[in-house]
Amino acid sequence: MKIIEFVEIERAFKRGVNVLDGVSFDVEQGEVVGLLGCNGAGKTTLISIAMGMLQQQRGEVRLFGLDPIENPLEVKRRVGYVSEDQILPDFLRVREVLHLHRHLFPTWDDDLTADLVTRFDIDLKAKIKTLSKGQARQVALLCAVAHRPEVLLLDEPAGGLDPAVRREFLETAIQLLNESGSTILFSSHHMSDVERMARRVVMLHEGNVLLDNELDDLREQFSLALIPDDGQLDSDALRALPGCLAVRQRNGNLHAILRHGPEDGRALLTGKLGVSVVRCESIPLEEMFIELVGGQA
């Protein structure tokens, strides 16, 4: 069942410059999707649109089949949301923030709350403004998950947090997955978090979906080929090769990302272009990201 649907979403903040320029993808129930892209690629915009906090100028967004702007209450009750620059009312105490949320959400789980308060070592009497960045984010996460939402929308949830707190975050999300089978869409620049959590990756670039694949497929059906840039091979010929997604020149080599596994990629390059390939191998997500959107730098 489709839980989140983005259909041809367009959104500009300056006339004529679409940050999102026709973004479409679905998230199925129970799926964990990592949303990747450079700064300014539109990840926050897209997640805000899913939350109904921002309206798209074209296209449709649906959560549980509902428009989040037309059905704000129903959608928000079923969703948990954490963002990097989330603001909690800083004059309240933690206990008061939790009370507030408890009354907003009929499905609030007191046992889970108590469990997380202990695990995160949260001081219920503390005022929000006295909390460290990491503690404040943990309170935000607690508020986002304690009603056991069907969907978790996380916008760079671990941004600026230390590795120990990030790991707590990850484990809390995994607990929710295990116990409630929640659907998760999260953006992150921490590739290793994405690699641990996500089964599928959607990469936004220049307003569009550049890549939408299972993470395992990115390892097994994609590869990076290194070819000596000695003037024998025209980089345009390389770009024209079927399944070639990106070509960059780096340190006397041509780098090509291929939509083929290492073996097939090597065979294709040798067979079609007759070049000697230095290396053709599977690569981690971070390298893939840099090769695809890193430009010539």
Add this chain to the structure above:
Amino acid sequence: MLIVVDPHSGVPVYRQLIDQVKFHISSGLLKPGAELPSTRALSTELGLNPMTISKAYNFLEKDGVVERRPGRPLVVAESNQNGMHDMKLERLRESLALSVTMTRQLEIDRERALELFKEMLNDTDDNGGSQ
């Protein structure tokens, strides 16, 4: 169970899990009948999406390496000698893959490479069969 995954690697995480379970079986650390941790327990312990663990477990089950019994933990299958032999060969194949690539890249003659492999095997035999 001693499993260490490197999510930041070219090898998919579910593959790493499969390989390590198989390694523990072929090395005798996991004996036939031994119970594997539940999907939930292992996903929490390793900080991984539970679906990744079930994907690995499903492959292991399909390969006949582990057995699923309704309502009980997965267990290591009673060893069938053929399967174990395949598993060991598979491990050798993996470690030889690098040597094969090196042989190609350094443009070393095939016959010479095979000779070297035989020589090295014989050398270790003379030294008592193990390092």
